[in-house]
Amino acid sequence: MLKVGKYRCAFALLVFSVIACFSAPSVQLDTVQLAMVKQKIHEGVASERTLAAYKDLLGNAEQLLTMENPTVMDKSIIPPSGNQHDYLSIGRYWWPNPETKDGLPWIRKDGKTNPETQTDAVDRNRLSDMTNGIKNLSLAYYFSEDERYAQKTISIIKTWFLDEDTLMNPNLEFAQSVPGNPEGRPFGILDGRAIASIIPDAIDMLSTSPNWTADYDLKMTRWLSDYLKWLTESDLGKEEGEQENNHGSWYRFQVASLAHYLGDKPLVKKTVELTQQSLDRQLNSNGGQIHELARTRSFFYSCFNLEALTNIAVFGDEAGMDMWDFESEEGKSLALAINYLTPVIGGQDWAHASLHGADVSYIVPILARMSAHTDANEYSKVLTKAIAILVKKERETGSMNKVLQELSLKTTIGY
Structure with a gap:
């Protein structure tokens, strides 16, 4: 039985995706909460949803063991x-x-994915397979302590980042390129967000494995350092950092994430400050995200941008900068932007273009972070309503929501 009401009195403890109070330099995961979930699983007292999510996690990990x-x-x-x-x-x-005649140069159709861009002729799918594989296997290893999962995770890391014959160079000079345009594009740096969000935490979880060596750790630190240097010093990186939409936000997330992991606190602080300054250029007076509302998938991109902004806010905690309650001189804030989206949860129609509708799943992780990091009880209440909507859909479709399923493995709160 899924019990959404249990969230009401416990949201202050909730951390989804990111938190900055770790003993180790974790990026996206709360090691304290993970340890509590692990204990409940092994004691057989975890919630029905958590046990189902754990079973699925191990099932996926078993399949990944044979992945090339x-x-x-x-x-x-x-x-x-x-x-x-x-x-x-x-x-x-x-x-x-x-x-x-030759179809060049290609032209842009916002919101309409060209299947030809998603083939194995380029690296996008492989990057996704690599990061998702590492994410699932490292988490499965953490919970189960099955060294097979650690060994496969390490094998994937070595192939993509370390082995000279197969490694990726630490740059994104040719990411999201356009046929007919030989110049590199800064927008492809968005592809690297999974590296910055998943790889550091995977390394953290592998640190207890006898198969993870100091040499691997040193080499990965060097690769991530080189990538951070490219992000901050290359022309494309600098140009991406000047973008005023989700591209700029996700660029700053990558910089803050890697700087946090590598121990560069001044760079973390500088990046959070730049993010605070960006709010006036990103938001209108009502909290609408100017550039995201112009997109054909406006609700998704509004949430997508806020995901980056709230992730950065977590790193602000480490730097002694409270971005959660920050308000610019023009009155722009995270709360203003989030409050612009939440009426959808109460049933209000989304008044902007949105090819695939206003999916409540997109905003749940954002509300969870706000609820965990602020004293405003309103976010706990709105989050409860959002989860209730997703649970209702689960019952109607007979399938578990992926966002809620992942959440159940990262927090001890049952529902």
């Missing part, structure tokens, strides 16, 4: 550099130009 390790060397399109080790992807919303 992804590598950038397997793409069939060679990057403009001529170096197969350079990551290459094509912007998902770009299509052949019907006005030219």
Whole structure:
């Protein structure tokens, strides 16, 4: 039985996706909460949902044991550099130009994914397979302590990041490229967000495995340091950092995440300050996100941007900067932006373009973070309503919601 009401008195403890109070330099995971979930699983007192999520996690991990390790060397399109080790992807919303004989240069159709951009001819799917595989296997290892999962995680890491014959160079010079345009694009840096959010925590969880060596740790620190240097010093990185929409937010998340993991506290503080300053340029007076509302999937992108902003706010805690309650001179704040979205949970229609509707799942992680990091009880109440909507849909469809399922493995709160 799914009991949503149990959330009401416990949301102050909730942490989903990110928190900054770890003994180790974790990025996205609360090690204290994970330890409590692990204990409940092994004592057989975890909630029905948590046990089901754990079973699915182990099932996925078993399948991943036989997965061929992804590598950038397997793409069939060679990057403009001529170096197969350079990551290459094509912007998902770009299509052949019907006005030219050769279809070049491709043109943009916002919100409409071109299937040709998602093939194995480029690296996007392999990057996703790599990060998702590492995420699932490392978490399965943490909960089960089954060394097979650690060994496979390490094997994937070695193939993608460390082995000279198969590694990815620590840059995104040719990410989200456009056929017919030989120049690199800053927007492809968005592809790297999974590396910054998943890999540091996976390394943290692998630290207890006898198969994870000091040499691996040193080499991964070097790779992540080189990638952070590229982000902050390259022309493309600097240009992406100037973007005023979700691209700029996710760029700053990557910088803050890697700086946090590598112990560069001044850079963390600087990045949080830049994020605070960006709010005036991102939000209108009502809290609507100017650039995201112009998109054809406006609700998704509004939540997508807020996911990055609230992730950065967690790093602000470490830097002694309270971004949760921060308000600019123009009155712009995270709360203002979130409050612009929450009427949807109460049944109000979303007044902007949204190709796939206003899916409440998108906002749940954001509300969970706000509820955990602020004293405003309103977010706990709204989150309870949002979860109730998702649980109702679960009962109607007979399938568990992925957001709630993942949440159940990262917090001890039952529902």
